[in-house]
Amino acid sequence: MNSAISAISAILSKVFLRCTVNLPLGMAPKQTAKLMFSVASSWLGAVSRCSLLFLSLLNISLIVICDCSILNPGPNSLSVLYNNVHGFINTRDLTSESPPLNMTKIHEFHGYLYNSKPHIIILNETWLKKSILNNEVLPDNYKVFRLDRSLRSHPFDAAQPRKFRKNGGGVLIAHRTDIDISSVKFSKVNVQAELLSIIIKTQCGRMFLYFDIL
Numbered sequence: 627m628n629s630a631i632s633a634i635s636a637i638l639s640k641v642f643l644r645c646t647v648n649l650p651l652g653m654a655p656k657q658t659a660k661l662m663f664s665v666a667s668s669w670l671g672a673v674s675r676c677s678l679l680f681l682s683l684l685n686i687s688l689i690v691i692c693d694c695s696i697l698n699p700g701p702n703s704l705s706v707l708y709n710n711v712h713g714f715i716n717t718r719d720l721t722s723e724s725p726p727l728n729m730t731k732i733h734e735f736h737g738y739l740y741n742s743k744p745h746i747i748i749l750n751e752t753w754l755k756k757s758i759l760n761n762e763v764l765p766d767n768y769k770v771f772r773l774d775r776s777l778r779s780h781p782f783d784a785a786q787p788r789k790f791r792k793n794g795g796g797v798l799i800a801h802r803t804d805i806d807i808s809s810v811k812f813s814k815v816n817v818q819a820e821l822l823s824i825i826i827k828t829q830c831g832r833m834f835l836y837f838d839i840l
Contacts (some may be wrong), residue, residue, distance in 0.1 A: 648754035662735060704805070704834055707744035711735070713794070720793040724757040736765065745802050746836055752796035764800055772798040773822045797822045799836055
């Protein structure tokens with residue numbers, strides 16, 4: 627800010643120095659009038675140049691205030707990773723309420739995240755249970771929203787006992803915490819399916835909608 631003020635002051639000094647005139651002594655009235663006219667013209671030119679400079683700076687300030695993306699552009703687009711992971715737990719542990727994670731798959735997944743660094747992660751068929759914490763699945767630099775399979779999303783139907791599976795399923799959406807965002811709206815709906823959506827709004831008003839259904 628101080629450097630900008632200094633630069634403006636230097637410009638104004640140069641503008642006014644250009645119109646500096648030394649008045650010699652003993653000049654004839656006619657020559658004095660011409661010289662005064664010349665001085666007045668120079669000053670008017672300087673004022674005009676300063677006015678244009680002021681208007682230009684004012685326009686730039688208004689543009690920056692109205693469109694914050696000039697100073698803080700944020701992401702023009704967000705990279706998205708979508709994957710059907712076919713479970714972060716082993717098939718043999720599906721019926722357990724506190725199943726261990728498949729660490730081989732977790733390490734492979736974390737390795738991919740480390741290399742690609744996606745802004746958004748959308749996963750289905752996570753097979754997660756309530757006993758599994760978010761930071762066990764994704765690194766701490768991701769904010770996680772998930773909807774695991776439950777009797778609400780997949781209720782038992784006596785007429786069709788094989789229609790809905792009690793285990794498996796599950797959806798997850800996560801975003802990187804270093805994204806410059808102002809708000810995240812999260813919603814989940816139990817409609818005999820796992821339906822999860824988030825709306826991300828950046829500081830400059832850009833909005834991104836992501837949803838996952840299973």
